[in-house]
Structures are given as C-alpha cells and as structure tokens.
Amino acid sequence: MQDSETLQMGNLANTVSQLNSSQGSSQWSMKDGTQVFIRPIHPDDEPLMVKFHSLLSNRTVYLRYFCSLSLATRTAHERLVRICFADPERETVLVASEMDAGTGDERILAVGRLNKLPNTNEAEMAVLVSDKYQGCGLGTELLRRLIQLAGERKVDQITAEMLRDNIVMQSVLKKLGFRLRLFNDPRSVRAALRL
DSSP states (O other): OOOHHHHHHHHHHHHHHHHHHHHOOEEEEOTTSOEEEEEEOOGGGHHHHHHHHHTOOHHHHHHHHSSOOOHHHHTOHHHHHHHHTOOTTTEEEEEEEEEOTTTOOEEEEEEEEEEEOTTSSEEEEEEEEOGGGTTSSHHHHHHHHHHHHHHHTTOOEEEEEEETTOHHHHHHHHHTTOEEEEOSSTTEEEEEEEO
16 A cells, blocks of 8 residues: 555656646757757656766856755755656756667756746746757757747746856857846856846
8 A cells, every 4th residue: 555645746746747748849950960859857757867967077067056066966866856846837847858879768968947936927047968968059949948938937037047157058048138147146147038
C-alpha cells in the first residue's frame, strides 16, 4: 500500500504532464543543422538533469548562478524535484534535448526557466546551455519561446539578471529587445523587456 505522500506526488506528476503536453513540443534546427527537440520539462527528467549538470564547466555554472555551486548542490533531489515538477501556473521550464545516436538515450542540452513573480504581472527568466552547445543559437531560441509564453500568460514585464562578465547573454538579450542597466550589486546587470 502506498502512503499519501507517494499518491500526492503521483497525482501531481500526472497533472504536470497533462498541462505540459498542452504547451506543446517541437523540433528545431541549431545553426549547424543539428535537430533538437524543445519541450516542457517532465517529472521524470530528473536523471537527465543530473547528467546535464554533470557536463557543465565551472565557468558556465558561475555565469548562471553568480557563484561556484557544487554538482551535489545543483543535482540534489529536493532541488531537481522542484524544477521537474514545476507548477505550470507559476513557472515554465523548457528543455532542449537530442537523442544520442549511439545509445538512443535522450540527453538535455539546455534549460530555460520563466518564473512568474507572486502578486504581479512580472516574471524572471534564465537560461543555461551546456558548454558544447553554446553559440549554436539554442539559448536564443529558448529565450524567444519563453518570451512568447510570457505574452500568452499576460506577463507585462520580463527581467533577467546576469553578471557583468556575461557579455554573450547581454548581447543576446539586447537583440531580443531587452534594456540593460546596472543592478544594485556592482557585479551584475539587469535586463528588462516590456511586453
């Protein structure tokens, strides 16, 4: 017999999967022609997220999280459950993945998140692309899709915070129409887009 917590998690997984499938998934071609699949995250993606994080360089982790987070911290079960079981009413998590030609296993190449801020029509956005696939247009495509989803959800403004050293992200966001300004922390820049 299952306990009530297990049943609740199972019910939540079914609800999240149904809501995510209504958001749709699609194929997309990177600059080099590689086909990837962009879809909402699924509750059973936790092992794929562990593998994804294991392939990130220290620099990529630092640019995304503003500090050196250990692999154990990034892949802690409690953390990944919150991401993989994202409440679609408050948070959208998209993953870009491909099938490994050798094994046939799916692997995540990039993750984009849009978090609606409580009691506002604003949202925060972030993207994380594995090192091997940076510069292929994948991060830009995830950002475009998150912007579109934000508009569909009646979000008025999207913000993103990044380190001043993250010149590539600043350039991408400018091209997407974001305005950049220095943030309270002298190490960071805040980007904002009014929809």
